[in-house]
Amino acid sequence: MTDVLDPASPRALLRRVKALEDRFRALAVVLAGGQYAADIGGARDINTTGVFQTYMGAPSVVVVVPTSGRLLVSWGFRGYNNQTTASTVRLAPAMSGANTVTPSPGDSGGATVVIGSTTATTPIPADMTRLFEGLAPGTTTVALQAYISSGTSATNKINDSWLRVEPLP
Numbered sequence: 636m637t638d639v640l641d642p643a644s645p646r647a648l649l650r651r652v653k654a655l656e657d658r659f660r661a662l663a664v665v666l667a668g669g670q671y672a673a674d675i676g677g678a679r680d681i682n683t684t685g686v687f688q689t690y691m692g693a694p695s696v697v698v699v700v701p702t703s704g705r706l707l708v709s710w711g712f713r714g715y716n717n718q719t720t721a722s723t724v725r726l727a728p729a730m731s732g733a734n735t736v737t738p739s740p741g742d743s744g745g746a747t748v749v750i751g752s753t754t755a756t757t758p759i760p761a762d763m764t765r766l767f768e769g770l771a772p773g774t775t776t777v778a779l780q781a782y783i784s785s786g787t788s789a790t791n792k793i794n795d796s797w798l799r800v801e802p803l804p
Contacts (some may be wrong), residue, residue, distance in 0.1 A: 636654075640695035646790075653706070667801065668699075668801075669800055669802060670696035670799075671700065674796045678793045686740075687740070687781065691764075693778055693780065694710075696777055696778075700774075706775075706801065707764065707802040708798070710799070712795060713793070715758045715759060716783075725782040726782075728798065734773070
């Protein structure tokens with residue numbers, strides 16, 4: 636199969652460049668002791684409103700938090716809501732093991748990614764990076780969880796979610 640890039644489409648070129656940048660960044664993180672996971676493919680249903688939940692295919696990594704207690708966590712996805720009323724789809728990292736972090740819809744400081752606040756049948760991309768400090772050194776599992784403000788699993792879906800976790804000195 637040949638992947639043809641249309642030179643008349645600057646958007647296609649920019650998407651390709653962004654994808655390459657993301658792959659190079661993920662490789663650099665892994666080489667520095669970090670971890671990367673992705674769920675590329677089919678739409679994942681979000682089944683419950685009002686609470687963060689684990690979803691099928693959610694990216695998850697296991698890292699060792701260094702003595703600095705700092706992790707740089709980046710995540711993203713493409714999501715959509717094909718309801719006739721507005722809804723919000725969010726992703727946020729949860730931690731277990733040496734550290735316990737549970738995302739909350741009321742988090743301040745940008746703990747969640749918000750997309751699809753209006754009707755959208757075409758997946759909308761979103762990504763975020765957050766620095767976690769003051770963590771306990773030790774083995775920690777970081778996994779993405781999803782949240783929707785309203786709707787049903789038939790109307791809120793996540794595509795192509797990814798998670799990158801980088802221990803910082």
